Amino acid sequence: MRRWAWLLAAPVLVGCSQIDALQQVSGVPLATVEIAADDVLLQKNVPLLSAPICQEGDAEFTCTATTQDNQQVEVSVPDDEQMIMTVTVGGEEIFSGPVQDVIERAGERMP
């Protein structure tokens, strides 16, 4: 994979199908949110029937999941620099914090 977002900045190329295709590999920000949502739910020992499925909207990422006792899990992350993720289970907030902090903590060895 490669990052090619800089090519999109060249306005003279707009409208050419070949050049339209020169862009970043898709889905990385969405995957990052999904991974962080998984990590939070696992760390909180939430038993899942279906894991978070995320979507990217105009201004935020949202995810939904279902617990084994049929409670709704909802995740929202504003698409901004801070990317503060909020996770609720059955309407109750169980986590709020930066996506990247969750990712980093999950990669570290537990003491």
Next chain:
Amino acid sequence: MAGLTRRGFLAATAGLAASLGVPEHALAARLAEPTKPADVPTTLEQTLRFTAPKYRQYRHLTVGSGEPYIARYDVLGRVASNGRGTRRRSLAYLGHLSDMHIMDAQSPARLDVMVGQSESLWAGAFRPQDTLTVNVGAAMVQAMRAAEASPLTGAPMTAAFVTGDSADMISDLELQWYIDLLDGVPVTPNSGKAGVYEGVQAWPESDFAYQPEDPANDPYGAYGFPQIPGLLQAAVSQTVESGGLASPWYAVYGNHDTTFLGTLAIDDALRRWAVGDRKAAVWQPFAANFLGGWASNLSPVNQFLHAVRGNFGAQSGIKSVTDDPARKLLEGTDFMQAHLQSPAAPGPVGHGFTQDNIDSGKTYWVADLSPYVRAFGLDTCNQIAGPDGAVPEDQFNWLRAGLEQARSENKICVILSHHNSTTLENEAVPAIGPSQRLIHAEEFVSMLHEFPNAVVWINGHTHINTIIPHAKPGGGGFWEVTTASCIDFPQQQQLIEIVDNQDGTMSIFTTALDHASAADWTPSDFSQSGLASLSRQLAANDWIENPPMRMGSPLDRNCELLMDAPFDLSTITDADLEKAQMAAKARLVAAGKAQS
């Protein structure tokens, strides 16, 4: 269900011994050994984790606890009953390699300088571990070979898959290195001048690159990357030994096996540049010629090469290197031809591709892995432009017809491609000449939903461990499994096993696999596995790639993925399974590489 009779066992053993050329009595003894979960070094036993300090500083890796399988019910739609663990029958045990990105880091066609323009936008144009990909490839093959018997059931590996981006720069040399690693042929990862590294990591003016001899003036040194005198010399002068895979392996195209930088179509000028004696060392002259002309021409590479021919030889920032015809870029059917020329063992000849592919130009294939498991190898790469993929309509129709036939024959189907469902959105079509409709993710998934026997879609591309459930509305569906890469952290690949739970459900077990090297690099360890360990440590600190994110979550690594059985799996008798496993185990024995 009845297993093989003694007479059946002896007859099957005799046949296998004769076909494989191994002594019958020795083979019989091995095949008679009870099948039990193998003691295999995987992430079930131990994982690799970051140590302190806090991120945004250079960190080391250490051993963490193993990760047990997590049951996932997303596709099944209900929590499965207990007890299935005692009834499991292995239907297929598979190795999955992807995005090995075997690289000739010294090639003029490796345009590392792009990262000098913007490290975030050009991530991947240069990585600090670029010279060590062959070491990592060999260490991963070693890990895969050590896992020839399943850690879950003990079943022998049915086959291994390589889902694309095997060579980084569509280079003939890189392609051969990757094939040699999998076939067990030694590789010396050097081109140009023998035993001497010529490239951006040794040129002081290339201050965008990690300079291991003295990183004081580059961004990697500022981040805390270590000074490692002698690294480049060691990387290009040592021959890397590989034991090769013992199981049959199959390959599909990746975008880096199709287009330049995995993105751009190639022209003759670039082909000449790749085998020439000029390499860009700094960004500015490159940008002045490349980008300056690019806006007026739809072929940026052609513009770049035109500028190179006219000006670069006389400019600072373009260095002389030793030319090497072995660096030639692939064309036409070279990729498939190279697989057909690979040795017959471990095989199969062509690794999925056949002479018909060469004759017809079709770049996709179908193969039976056993009497009841069929694999479809797709080419989702776009030959025009863009890193992401799509499925051309003729291939889509071919797959649909193949799945229909497989359904009528009660075959379990495995779909292989480079791109996954999050990256199957490329819309580039030829500006001139014939084209056909491109199928994207939504339509592709919808088609697979028509076929309950299409149980798993295995792919790569994103370099992130990812598991996606594709539950079908109303019940059913399939699982999509994406592995991380050998180039970016965590440098993991995976094991996949399909089992019959004998209760109307089946499970797909996924196991993340680290390559066979130390968790943390010991300074001055320039051994073959030491360099693989160093590569992973450097990748773990390549902040541009967000390394910990690429591990995925635990729900993307060691998992049991449950689903309803696609048909009555009791039609696959124990005797059928025993015969197929005997054949697979006999292949391992014949290769002299079976696990005891």
